[in-house]
Every structure is written in C-alpha cells, then in structure tokens.
Amino acid sequence: MTYEEYAKVAKALSEPKRVKILDMLSCGEMCACDILEHFDFTQPTLSHHIKILVEAGLVTAEKRGTWQHYSINEQVAQQYIQGSIHLLTHSSECICETEGIQKEAKSLSSFVSR
Structure with missing residues (x-):
C-alpha cells in the first residue's frame, strides 16, 4: 500500500457516516436497502458514501436483482x-x-x- 493509497483510505474514513457503514459491514455482507434503514438520508446519498468506500478499496459491491450488496474488502x-x-x-x-x-x-x- 503506497502513501497515496493509504491516504485515500484515510480520507474515506474521515466521514462518520462512512465509518458507521464499515462498522455495519464488519458484521457481514449487507444489502443497500438494509444499510439505508439505519440512516436518515436518501439512497443517492448512500450511493455517494459507498462509492467513496469502493474507490478507496475498502468495500466491494455486487449487484443482485435490483439491489447492491456490499462487504468489506478484508485484504x-x-x-x-x-x-x-x-x-x-x-x-x-x-x-x-x-x-x-x-x-x-x-x-x-x-x-x-x-
């Protein structure tokens, strides 16, 4: 992991809502619909936070049906x-x-x- 990659992960973790999402995912894979139930924001806002976590490499996404399922990238x-x-x-x-x-x-x- 380069300094740049490390900093990108750190930046993704600088938002408390994203930290909470990771905490939730630490229990196992979750559907976007289930994550959304724990926040007072819209699906597009959740997508924005997830996008940042995915771009940092912390989260993986898999589409099943109409919903995305997310999990922590353990590596x-x-x-x-x-x-x-x-x-x-x-x-x-x-x-x-x-x-x-x-x-x-x-x-x-x-x-x-x-």
Whole structure:
C-alpha cells in the first residue's frame, strides 16, 4: 500500500457516516436497502458514501436483482491496519531509519505485506 493509497483510505474514513457503514459491514455482507434503514438520508446519498468506500478499496459491491450488496474488502482493511501500525510506531524499518533521498519514495508495501 503506497502513501497515496493509504491516504485515500484515510480520507474515506474521515466521514462518520462512512465509518458507521464499515462498522455495519464488519458484521457481514449487507444489502443497500438494509444499510439505508439505519440512516436518515436518501439512497443517492448512500450511493455517494459507498462509492467513496469502493474507490478507496475498502468495500466491494455486487449487484443482485435490483439491489447492491456490499462487504468489506478484508485484504485492503488489513493493509490499512498494518500501515497504521507501521506509521504510528517506531521500528528499524521506519522512514527515519532509511538512507538518503530514497526515504521519500518509500511505500508502505514492504511493511504491509508481512
């Protein structure tokens, strides 16, 4: 996961309604109609929030009949969690420990894949 990908996920998580949607999806796949019951907004607004979560890679969508069904993309969620641990803790693999100018170009991918 690159810094850009990490930041895109973080930005998607910056809206409390999207965080609540992810919390709901942590229980398992849900239909858009079921998610919508827990909010006081319209289906187009839900679609907007879901679109941002899908573009960030956090959520996958599958159309069945007239409704979309959503679930958490576990791989991206785990990469984000591991990236957060890496960014927020000091280790020998920290960017401050790498050498020269290359440290600016480093991505989180080498740390997330463990």
